[in-house]
Amino acid sequence: MLSNLINGISLGSVYAIIALGYTMVYGIAKMLNFAHGDVIMVGGYVAFCTNYYLGWHALPSILLAVIVCTLLGVIIERLAYKPLRSAGSLAVLITAIGVSYFLQNAALLIWSSNPKSFPNMLGSKSFTIGSATITSTALITIVVCVVIMIGLTLFTSKTKMGKAMRAVSEDKGAAQLMGINVNGTISLTFAIGSGLAAIAGVLLCSAYPTLMPTTGSMPGIKAFTAAVFGGIGSIPGALLGGILLGIIEIFAKAFNTNISDAVVFLVLIVVLLVKPTGLLGKVVREKV
Numbered sequence: 001m002l003s004n005l006i007n008g009i010s011l012g013s014v015y016a017i018i019a020l021g022y023t024m025v026y027g028i029a030k031m032l033n034f035a036h037g038d039v040i041m042v043g044g045y046v047a048f049c050t051n052y053y054l055g056w057h058a059l060p061s062i063l064l065a066v067i068v069c070t071l072l073g074v075i076i077e078r079l080a081y082k083p084l085r086s087a088g089s090l091a092v093l094i095t096a097i098g099v100s101y102f103l104q105n106a107a108l109l110i111w112s113s114n115p116k117s118f119p120n121m122l123g124s125k126s127f128t129i130g131s132a133t134i135t136s137t138a139l140i141t142i143v144v145c146v147v148i149m150i151g152l153t154l155f156t157s158k159t160k161m162g163k164a165m166r167a168v169s170e171d172k173g174a175a176q177l178m179g180i181n182v183n184g185t186i187s188l189t190f191a192i193g194s195g196l197a198a199i200a201g202v203l204l205c206s207a208y209p210t211l212m213p214t215t216g217s218m219p220g221i222k223a224f225t226a227a228v229f230g231g232i233g234s235i236p237g238a239l240l241g242g243i244l245l246g247i248i249e250i251f252a253k254a255f256n257t258n259i260s261d262a263v264v265f266l267v268l269i270v271v272l273l274v275k276p277t278g279l280l281g282k283v284v285r286e287k288v
Helices: 002-029 036-052 058-084 089-111 136-158 160-170 172-176 182-207 217-230 235-255 256-272
Strands: 124-131 132-135
Touching: 002 036, 002 089, 002 132, 002 160, 002 182, 002 217, 002 235, 036 058, 036 182, 036 217, 058 089, 058 136, 058 182, 132 136, 136 160, 136 182, 136 235, 160 172, 160 182, 160 235, 172 182, 182 217, 217 235, 217 256, 235 256
Parallel strands: none
Antiparallel strands: 124 132
16 A cells, blocks of 8 residues: 555656656746657657666766757747747647657657667665655655655745746736746746656666657646646646546556556546646636
């Protein structure tokens, strides 16, 4: 029971980190970046190649993955999404799906479809608490998630750029009139979300050590589910939604592996029927 709970919180922590990318981009740019899950995969491949083929240690491999994914996020925003800033949501959604398939097929050409065995960069120690065995990977994942959430909360509430992000989220037009660089703020949001996706990719692949071009697809969808579950646009909501989703998935797998995904999405449907804005979401009233 305790082991499942810790594993659920660990998996949920990964979902929460990924969900931050969705919730920040939606909160500020009011768009859904469905290519975000594939940025996770790119981060995993960069860390894998530098660690496995070049013999780098875990920390520099992870740092390079973060840098590459940060740059990739900015490039995707500039080339794919910036030209559609005033376009309808359907055009942005189709573009996001197109970028997702582009990244998957690019990875297929570069690394082939053969699954790679991802090295555990977080250590292989385990600890016993009563009858439960807890791995160092699970503990590190939880700690990293907490540190990221605290750091991001402080960044958005205390720093000048963080306040600019909040202002753009409230009203792009008013923020621009106040001298805030809206395009630069949105690019920064993509950069932060994509950098966090690289960290999530390493954490995910260390816990579930199989890497392939479609690695980020399902975790990306589940993280989006977590963002909606907690209240998309809310950083605490991403944390709460991710943790709860991870716990539900692990306990569902313990009961029956075949129905775990169905249970996850069923819970989401029930929550949205009861509270359409998510657990911590707020109702936004549009002025007419």
